[in-house]
Amino acid sequence: MATLYSTRCCSHPSLQSSSQSYHPHAPSPSKFGHLQHLTFSSSPSKRFLAAKVSLQSQSDSPQNAVIMQQQDGAVATSVPPVKNENPLKRLKDEILSVTSSEESEGLAVFDNNGNESTVSITVVGASGDLAKKKIFPALFALYYEDCLPKHFTIYGYARSKMTDADLRNMVSKTLTCRIDKRENCSEKMEEFLKRCFYHPGQYDSEENFAELDRKLKEHEGGRTANRLFYLSIPPNIFIDAVKCASISASSGNGWTRVIVEKPFGRDSESSAALTKSLKQYLTEDQIFRIDHYLGKELVENLSVLRFSNLIFEPLWSRQYIRSVQLIFSEDFGTEGRGGYFDNYGIIRDIMQNHLLQILALFAMETPVSLDAEDIRNEKVKVLRSMRPLQLEDVVIGQYKSHSKGGVNYPGYIDDKTVPKDSLTPTFAAAALFIDNARWDGVPFLMKAGKALHTKRAEIRVQFRHVPGNLYNRNFGTDLDQATNELVIRVQPGEAIYLKINNKVPGLGMRLDSSHLNLHYAARYSKEIPDAYERLLLDAIEGERRLFIRSDELDAAWALFTPVLKELEEKKIIPEYYPYGSRGPVGSHYLAARYNVRWGDNGVDE
């Protein structure tokens, strides 16, 4: 057997912190022989498990090098003895991986006292859209990939009258298996559904949460109880639910964490008030503010791209980069969510969180380490170096009805839940600036819109012109066409490509713009996990790197609050654009003001 290195602890239990020990099943002396105590602590990225091993004194020799073995033999990880080498020395702080065995059912988790622990995940608002669409499917995917611990229970909680069977029926309709790994799919679904339960209750009832607590305890069966609550409910009831869950259903002997969905307020004041209220019942460490864009594969890859490749970092500044564009578009309107959306608008819905988070990761300085706090410190720094958005640097739009091919597409105000005189923007373009040495003068252009011609999220990095004029005559009159552009396509069709100038093969000297293309579907056969899978697993593991800290949130709101207030106070009328179009023409004037063009409007977008 050999040491194996893996990228995620799937088929291995998740773990909270270095204060927990993991044993593959009970720490039976007969099975483990010389192994006295095995403590895993997460590496900075938590994608690996680092093993610290203590062996019984008489076993502290090279011969006793087996590190971990699951009782049923499904998972085994060991390090072969190496002559004249002390295994303790070798293994201490070494990254120990875990095999990903299909037979594995997850491993049992033990706390420091050797007690087995369990995780209960309660989806508050289980009857809702997000729960059905994202949360339950993500939990199933984690189960399917053996990422959940052996002992876990999932509870749905909402006011709707449902039985366990109703919940299972509802959930089963949205579950799918990985297309690249379909084995035992229906069995796995059955097994998963058996672990799902439902408790009906009011969000502001301590008693209803106390009933939930009793049910959770039954499932936890005396194990160390770790509890995760996912608030998948409208924001106006966050505090009621947090209050009741923390008072009546907190864990008595394990951790209790709460995932809070956006929106985190609608401006600096309401966000600060929400944080203050949450902190009446929870510590900051217990609050996991989710921004699901941080869980997207290509957003997660941004730091890898920047900091693990020599070629990018030297170019990553005002010296070579002319503009950075963060583009989000959807080819559908607010269908069904108009009631929520009208109170927020596209700037709060997408820019202040998803796009700004990407910007922060893109522009931050190198963090001291990959630890959550080091990364979040750098993000806060860059956010605090930014200029608050100015009204003249914003263009807003709202989609109107449009007929195409005999189909009539509704306008935003045709939604019955939206007031007819609503000025809420469904599109916005903005130019933001970071006043630090690295980015001085570089426009960070953001564009986000609903009911546009395409669904897409991407980062476009436009480089400066090549100095000198060696090939200028080959480029023709439009030099912009010839500048390099790095495109990080977050979705759909995840890809990273670099536009370069290339000689068209042949006897002449003709240049064209071609792509060095890393298209994920062609390069990697594995299906890309949904963002919610990564984030749920991180929350279970206690990994905060991809969650928003309260000071980050304050810094983010500080950038947008003044302009949001101004837009509302001055009742700025949005530019109307037809459903399915490319959005208001004003966004082009905004880009032109900074001498750039939107990269997604070119011929080879």
Ligand SMILES: NC(=O)C1=CN([C@@H]2O[C@H](COP(=O)(O)OP(=O)(O)OC[C@H]3O[C@@H](n4cnc5c(N)ncnc54)[C@H](OP(=O)(O)O)[C@@H]3O)[C@@H](O)[C@H]2O)C=CC1
């Ligand atoms: N849906 C999405 O795509 C996204 C949603 N979010 C956020 O996630 C959270 C949940 O979203 P979503 O599932 O769409 O929300 P829903 O509107 O579907 O609400 C979820 C559940 O909350 C209960 N509920 C709804 N309105 C009220 C109310 N006024 N008072 C008390 N309970 C109510 C309902 O359950 P019951 O009646 O059974 O109690 C409902 O099933 C929100 O904070 C949203 O902003 C974030 C990103 C995307």
Ligand SMILES: O=C1O[C@H](COP(=O)(O)O)[C@@H](O)[C@H](O)[C@H]1O
């Ligand atoms: O947070 C939100 O995100 C979705 C878009 O998410 P995606 O993962 O499908 O790109 C957006 O539709 C919604 O308005 C917003 O609240």
